[in-house]
Amino acid sequence: MEKVKRICHAYRYLLHILKEDSPLLLASTIIVSFVQGCCPPLMTWSINQIIENGMRVASGTLPLPHMVPFLILFLAISLIPSLVSLYVQSFVQPRTQLALRTTFRSKMIKKLKKLKYEHFESPQSMEIIDKAFNRTENAARMLFPMYFTSTITSLVSVVGSFYLLAQAEWWLVFTVLIPFLVEFYFSLGLNYEIYNEMEAYWSMDYSNGILGKFLSTREVVKENRLHQASEYLVSEYQTRQNRRNREYEKYYRKHLRKILTSGNLARISIILNVLALLWMYIGQRIGLGMLVSLSLLIFGSMYKDLNKMTVILSGGPYHANTFEYYERFFDLSEEPEGNDTELPTDGSIEFRDVWFRYPGTDQDILKGLSFKIQDGEKVSIVGENGEGKTTMIKLLLGLFTPDKGEILVGGQSMDDLRSSSKISQLYGTVFQDFMRYNMTVKENIAVGDIHHTYPEQAIQEAAQNVGAYDFIKTFPNGWDTILGRMFDEGVDLSGGQWQRIAMARAFLGDKKVLILDEPTSQLDPIAESKLYQDFAKLADGKTSLFITHRLGSTAICDRILVIAGGKIVQSGSHEELVAADGLYASMFNAQKHWYKSCES
Numbered sequence: 001m002e003k004v005k006r007i008c009h010a011y012r013y014l015l016h017i018l019k020e021d022s023p024l025l026l027a028s029t030i031i032v033s034f035v036q037g038c039c040p041p042l043m044t045w046s047i048n049q050i051i052e053n054g055m056r057v058a059s060g061t062l063p064l065p066h067m068v069p070f071l072i073l074f075l076a077i078s079l080i081p082s083l084v085s086l087y088v089q090s091f092v093q094p095r096t097q098l099a100l101r102t103t104f105r106s107k108m109i110k111k112l113k114k115l116k117y118e119h120f121e122s123p124q125s126m127e128i129i130d131k132a133f134n135r136t137e138n139a140a141r142m143l144f145p146m147y148f149t150s151t152i153t154s155l156v157s158v159v160g161s162f163y164l165l166a167q168a169e170w171w172l173v174f175t176v177l178i179p180f181l182v183e184f185y186f187s188l189g190l191n192y193e194i195y196n197e198m199e200a201y202w203s204m205d206y207s208n209g210i211l212g213k214f215l216s217t218r219e220v221v222k223e224n225r226l227h228q229a230s231e232y233l234v235s236e237y238q239t240r241q242n243r244r245n246r247e248y249e250k251y252y253r254k255h256l257r258k259i260l261t262s263g264n265l266a267r268i269s270i271i272l273n274v275l276a277l278l279w280m281y282i283g284q285r286i287g288l289g290m291l292v293s294l295s296l297l298i299f300g301s302m303y304k305d306l307n308k309m310t311v312i313l314s315g316g317p318y319h320a321n322t323f324e325y326y327e328r329f330f331d332l333s334e335e336p337e338g339n340d341t342e343l344p345t346d347g348s349i350e351f352r353d354v355w356f357r358y359p360g361t362d363q364d365i366l367k368g369l370s371f372k373i374q375d376g377e378k379v380s381i382v383g384e385n386g387e388g389k390t391t392m393i394k395l396l397l398g399l400f401t402p403d404k405g406e407i408l409v410g411g412q413s414m415d416d417l418r419s420s421s422k423i424s425q426l427y428g429t430v431f432q433d434f435m436r437y438n439m440t441v442k443e444n445i446a447v448g449d450i451h452h453t454y455p456e457q458a459i460q461e462a463a464q465n466v467g468a469y470d471f472i473k474t475f476p477n478g479w480d481t482i483l484g485r486m487f488d489e490g491v492d493l494s495g496g497q498w499q500r501i502a503m504a505r506a507f508l509g510d511k512k513v514l515i516l517d518e519p520t521s522q523l524d525p526i527a528e529s530k531l532y533q534d535f536a537k538l539a540d541g542k543t544s545l546f547i548t549h550r551l552g553s554t555a556i557c558d559r560i561l562v563i564a565g566g567k568i569v570q571s572g573s574h575e576e577l578v579a580a581d582g583l584y585a586s587m588f589n590a591q592k593h594w595y596k597s598c599e600s
């Protein structure tokens with residue numbers, strides 16, 4: 001029952017989309033499918049007429065011209081199925097594909113925009129998103145037009161054919177139908193079983209696909225070549241694919257026996273029914289025309305149509321099941337609706353006993369993190385790898401919520417602020433893995449504050465503030481130059497130049513809090529020192545947070561917070577912390593020795 005509900009739901013959904021998008025296409029598809037369905041019974045009827053009347057023409061009891069309408073009908077019916085298939089293949093299929101793709105994609109993209117950020121860091125959610133994006137369209141295409149046209153055609157054809165069979169003998173309807181119903185019952189269960197087994201196979205495909213991307217992504221290819229890792233990745237990819245293929249073959253062999261045996265009941269019933277017709281002909285209960293035309297019907301189109309119906313009915317739920325992923329995707333939790341909470345007027349930050357672990361994991365990353373940053377203060381956050389510095393920033397930005405404790409910005413709780421529609425105007429953030437948009441320089445910077453339209457001069461000023469103005473001026477199309485290598489006319493930038501563009505974007509507008517997560521990782525020492533000076537100017541009067549491993553850079557900050565074990569373990573100026581002889585001093589001394597050994 002659940003399966004039937006699911007397929008009905010999938011069809012209702014698809015037909016609704018097509019009715020809205022292209023009602024004419026839907027109507028014409030229904031009409032041509034119906035006409036095609038009428039062909040087999042009409043063909044049977046015309047063969048019967050041609051044979052019976054042909055014999056009368058041969059015996060001289062009927063003039064030849066009386067045969068002409070039946071012959072014309074016969075010719076027309078022979079042509080219609082191939083014309084209809086051409087129409088479906090060359091028009092209905094591609095047109096439907098476009099309509100479904102547009103509807104599915106745009107609905108899914110709108111949903112993506114609202115998804116809770118945590119889903120993008122969860123492998124389970126990412127698998128649902130991947131399947132919804134990659135499989136729903138294919139399944140929809142199978143259901144319409146393939147299954148939909150086949151269902152109408154075979155249903156009309158089967159009803160017409162049963163009518164003709166009943167003309168010969170009423171019980172023929174049942175001797176043909178019952179074996180097919182039994183067959184259908186078994187194939188329905190079998191296909192559902194196959195679907196469940198295929199789930200494991202698809203999961204393997206998903207992870208192999210990710211490995212395959214390592215071989216085609218530009219950034220990754222560079223490193224692969226350098227490490228000569230491509231060969232290893234290719235062979236690993238092949239090994240995994242082979243393992244998956246073996247799994248697939250196992251499932252296929254397991255079901256082959258069932259698939260082969262499941263068609264036999266119907267095949268035997270066909271032969272028995274044709275023998276029954278012969279028996280009726282010998283007993284003179286039907287004529288030669290009926291014997292030939294009904295035998296052709298049972299052996300040919302009727303068997304095919306009934307068979308098609310069992311495939312549609314048993315395979316339909318299998319494709320409709322894909323809609324389960326589509327529905328699960330839409331069930332993923334969303335960020336709360338943006339409200340009109342006003343932003344705070346000062347940029348002070350306070351973490352009060354904040355605890356946090358990533359959803360689906362069992363390890364606390366932040367364990368009672370508490371600190372205060374005054375409005376306008378410049379603070380450096382330092383700590384060893386994996387101590388939770390970036391995690392802390394994600395919480396501050398409202399991408400995740402703490403499991404315990406509270407975060408305040410300007411005295412306002414992040415619980416209220418995180419859903420403010422203006423939140424993007426509070427923070428200017430540059431992450432380690434900032435975005436490189438393959439768009440114009442202007443757009444690359446302007447997306448930093450989409451709530452305002454900035455004149456070109458403001459964009460240029462933003463670029464100047466982060467030292468990007470001079471290299472942008474040299475571009476062939478100036479501010480309208482497309483960045484990145486995705487397009488022919490695109491100009492690629494160095495890592496440091498991209499970083500400056502990202503900074504111009506992040507700091508566009510009047511952001512109260514500036515955050516830089518490893519801002520200088522791609523800069524040379526001169527550029528790094530220049531960037532700090534630029535940033536100190538830019539950050540004047542604003543609260544700013546630096547996450548950095550280069551402890552020399554902390555000099556521009558008023559204070560340093562040292563994070564370890566999910567807590568702040570030290571706080572003070574560079575001089576105070578070096579003198580305190582704690583974790584900061586040992587990290588700083590290690591770096592000092594490293595620089596010294598480089599100098600010597």
Ligand SMILES: Nc1ncnc2c1ncn2[C@@H]1O[C@H](COP(=O)(O)OP(=O)(O)OP(=O)(O)O)[C@@H](O)[C@H]1O
Pocket residue numbers: 121122358361365383384385386387388389390391392
């Ligand atoms: N989405 C996630 N799911 C589960 N664990 C995560 C996730 N993101 C990060 N972690 C874990 O959280 C811990 C803290 O990571 P985080 O990136 O905050 O550290 P960090 O101090 O910024 O490190 P680094 O200095 O190396 O950038 C790490 O152990 C990391 O593996």
